[in-house]
Amino acid sequence: MPTLLGMFGYTPTIYMPKPGSKDIYKRLKTQCDNMGIKTLPPSSDAEALTTALSSSDVILDAIFGFSFKGPVRPPFDEALPSLTNSKLPIVSVDIPSGWDVEAGKIETLGLEPDVLVSLTAPKEGVKLFKGRHFLGGRFVPKIFADKYQLNLPEYPSFAQIVEFTTVDGSHRL
């Protein structure tokens, strides 16, 4: 994601307090370095994050994924409140960080994003999400969507993203 943002002319700063040990994380970090995208130095406190937030416009939350299980351990137990307290708009990827994939926001530290971009299909835990809600990841074959009654919205034309609408057809917010 940061590499795409860089290509579209944004200047993201990455918060990754513990360098990822998986090969995929290492390769993504190399791509970001090669594009001159800044990563905050690994740290166990949230000071650098708070400083970076003071000169940021929006938070793109991709900290925890659908396999997250609470409670939130350090250093994220400090980082999540810093993100919330910044009052910046938050866009979460797939599931807001700190939310349980099925039970939803059961952790008090869980983020309250303004926008959620669900991938492939919205997860059970975001049923009560009230902000703007988009769906991306347009690769579910109709046979699976029907079989599992995913009830996915129609993507217009060649779009790779679609916004969920309310029952009266208007967009949320």
Ligand SMILES: NC(=O)C1=CN([C@@H]2O[C@H](COP(=O)(O)OP(=O)(O)OC[C@H]3O[C@@H](n4cnc5c(N)ncnc54)[C@H](O)[C@@H]3O)[C@@H](O)[C@H]2O)[C@@H](O)CC1
């Ligand atoms: N894993 C996947 O297949 C995909 C992940 N995506 C997104 O990528 C982001 C990261 O997803 P991951 O699946 O890597 O996320 P995980 O929730 O598996 O882990 C992210 C990091 O958080 C740490 N962590 C997990 N539980 C914790 C807890 N309770 N307290 C403190 N630290 C904890 C893990 O050790 C890991 O370093 C998310 O926004 C997710 O939605 C999507 O972009 C696409 C597919």
